[in-house]
Amino acid sequence: MSAVIYLDNNATTQVDPEVVEAILPYLTQYYGNPSSMHSFGGQVGKALKQARVQVAALLSAEESEIIFTSCGTEGNNTAIRAALTAQPDRKHLITTQVEHACVLNLFKQLEKQGYTVTYLSVDHKGQLDLMELEAAITGNTALVSMMYANNETGTVFPVEQAGAIAKEYGATFHVDAVQVAGKLPLNMKISTIDLMTISGHKLHAPKGVGALYVRRGFRFRPLLIGGHQERGRRAGTENVAGIIGLGKAAELAQLHLADVATEKKLRDRLEKGLLAIPNTEINGDRKNRLPNTTNIGFKYIEGEAILLSLDQYGICASSGSACTSGSLEPSHVLRAMGLPYTTLHGSIRFSLSRYTTEAEVDRVLEVMPGIVERLRALSPFNNDQAEWLQDREEALVGAV
Amino acid sequence: MWDYSEKVLDLFYNPKNQGAIEDPNQDGVAVVFGEVGSIACGDALRLHLKIEVEADKILDARFQTFGCTSAIASSSALTEIIKGITLDAALNISNRDIANYLGGLPEEKMHCSVMGQEALEAAIFKYRGIEVEQHEDDDGALICSCFGVSENRIRRVVIENNLTTVEQVTSYVKAGGGCSSCGAEIEDLIAAIQQEKELTASRVAAEIATAQAQNRPLTTVQKINLVQTVLQEVRPMLLADGGDVELYDVEGDTVKVVLKGACGSCSSSTATLKNAIEVRLRERVLPTLIVEAVS
Known part of the structure; x- marks a missing residue:
């Protein structure tokens, strides 16, 4: 490793x-x-x-x-x-x-x-x-x-x-x-x-x-x-x-505290790069957010599988997916937000510190597209088909 | 972090047999897929089979899985296990076979192996034209509404894996893992199943009738139940001769029995009795059953 x-x-x-x-x-x-x-x-x-x-x-x-x-x-x-x-x-x-x-x-x-x-x-x-x-x-x-x-x-x-x-x-x-x-x-x-x-x-x-x-x-x-x-x-x-x-x-x-601006810049760089991967979205309030945190939903794939794939490259992050907790239910936070299941299970949180470097962020951006692509190729759900849209509606109804 | 075996990690990082199977439109070859799970549940498996019709044999198996590390590894393991075997043999694959192939799974992840077994059954049943919904729910009451788990699915997994606690049931089929309001019901069900292990003959007879009416293959559990009933009928005869018989195991179509007392000591009578039991079992349960005497 x-x-x-x-x-x-x-x-x-x-x-x-x-x-x-x-x-x-x-x-x-x-x-x-x-x-x-x-x-x-x-x-x-x-x-x-x-x-x-x-x-x-x-x-x-x-x-x-x-x-x-x-x-x-x-x-x-x-x-x-x-x-x-x-x-x-x-x-x-x-x-x-x-x-x-x-x-x-x-x-x-x-x-x-x-x-x-x-x-x-x-x-x-x-x-x-x-x-x-x-x-x-x-x-x-x-x-x-x-x-x-x-x-x-x-x-x-x-x-x-x-x-x-x-x-x-x-x-x-x-x-x-x-x-x-x-x-x-x-x-x-x-x-x-x-x-x-x-x-x-x-x-x-x-x-x-x-x-x-x-x-x-x-x-x-x-x-x-x-x-x-x-x-x-x-x-x-x-x-x-x-x-x-x-x-x-x-x-x-x-x-x-003054360095937090640098941290935020790196976070934004990471976020921008990750959002360039198709079918991804930010979970959270972009306007009122900690400068070090980004939570990204990678649709159609499961968070634990993403984390284990990142682990191969020595990259540590975390996920709100059910499989990471062993509780079977995905994160109560993301559920309370009414996220669709397509996003919910594939949500990954990256949280930076003052030690995070640009090279580290770039390394994540280098390996992440391949990881997402590989897992999506394994997944039977790799596009917005009607049947999965139904899950989205159920998720929204569930949140109400 | 989960304590995954080397095999699980290997099949996750380098999965075998991923993808779908194109229908070759070739005479004598059929392609079918079975599906379980959903994106809402957090894992789903679409298992594709290429079947040699004449031999009733699986030529190729591939998978598409949405899920965690162990879900992907379990799916890949399943395809490796079933390639080249007959559909009947495939129906005898249990979730434990998948878990064993992987060198074990963390208990909380056993549901991944159950998903494999269920997808396999779904694919074969679909190929054979047996209604999957009927099998899945069998009019059994829904116990866990969070994960949509019926009483029958819980029953099956409890019996096949000798589960004794609600936590185990949750790990195997997810039931009880959501709002957990069905915990008491699952507890009652486990207790009921334990009582039912002393199955009454009438209940087994009813099961034979149901299976026959639906024209579906017998599961290992059903076979065990039926074999037990038939053996109960045979026992009084053996007891009269100072012997006894006990069911040891059922592996596929092989029924392993232990012959005791007078029957066990004499090799010729062993053979005779073995045949007598075999004839009865073939007549009452399945014509393909083979009886093997073990000590």
Whole structure:
């Protein structure tokens, strides 16, 4: 296999070498417990404080508003539970149909516990209609929770406008910004967001660390009960090395925000080249989209087969097809968008990073036409025949 | 990432027998295709067969597949397995034969092998003029509406592969893999099938009648059922002589039985009994059956 061309950065990212360098002393030399009363532990505590400053800076937040967590899932679970305990009398919750499993499945469980949940729909670009939020929200709504940008399509939601609506009704506003931190500028000082989740390994920090932003003054209740770490808001001995890494990664992300334009150019180059292949289309909102993500539907062929073919060339991407998950159902995001089955099963997401090079993009463009051609030659469906158009209609009906 | 065997990856990257078969318009040669799946389900197979009419034999087999790695590999494997064999022999190919040829499939991907077996049957039934819809659904209730899986398809796969859990059924025929609201029904069905393993003679008799009425070939499962019933009739006679018989296996038209007690110890009586059982089975089930005594 040739060198890896990693275009799956919405799944996870390479740890930045500078981050590794920052972490290493905390795995070897400075192994003290930051809670200890000796200076050996105390110096670790100082390093944690520094990491908190770095993360707060990326979000334009205050240090006291940052809680370190173990991952995005923990952040989202903590935030949603905290919103429920903040206003225990309110029993209605609002989220969207296209959230990450760690949000959707939690809401499904909350439904069983007696909460009513509204799942906002999306259009064929994966975009929300805020009128639907306005219509659904009431004085009984405890929480509006939505992702900032979708991991599969990169579609960016109008979170600030949504937050303004939530505020009007006194509902807590939680945002899952896992895909956004480091890709778009964030400024909590002028934001309507109460709670916001970020995850380290999506922005070149290691796996196993994340952060939750909690607006100052929010009536926060912890999920994990125990010691006084994180000022009693997240018990458990700190993942010191991970947190140091997240701090460094946040600092680097801030520096690299200016490079996002380059990333976008490469993404556009890739996208333009792929769309030159016949019977392809973009899944997502081109106008409001993460700069690093493109999701392309290659009609009449199946995503897993495309991924395995790309794998032969060392190219890493991902697919919303049923066969990649083992769940038999294709991506809930693409289904919520009402995509026709001809496109749904053959959708591939390429997500770039600041390490992506033009040569890598060109390599993908070099091999992709042949892969698509080969699989289409194998497929019994290789053109828009009437019988398959019927599937398209069924898909659209299914989405309504 | 799925843990695919070398064989699966090889047949995916270098598939054999892909494409359609042109009708040569040649006397004594027929071309037919069978189709299963749909683009909505995420996989579909169109299997093309070239048949030598006189010999009832498959001269060539090709496939067109929309699907994942294992769907393409299963299709290619199927064509390799069936080239050169008779249609009757082909009808005895089970999804397990396809999976075995591939050196195994991840359980979640077993439905790809089932798709191969179903397309093969569809093609042969089409060639023989047997209504596929009738076979597919057999008036069986639709259990899984997400993937359109009938009770009979689930039954078949449960029996042929000795499945015991809902998850397995989902992996083999997708039933239960969508909204999962039919999970309880599938569970009940598995329990019912297990009970029915002690089939009553009347039920088997009904199956013979149905098969005869529809003039369709017997599946291995039906053969096993019927052979069991007939053996139940023979057993009392053997027991009276201090012997017994037990069905060991059915492979194609070969019925393997274990002769026990007095019958098993004497070679001449073994031969006699074997023939007696064979005559009965040929009379009651299929004239082509061969009985083989195994120890």
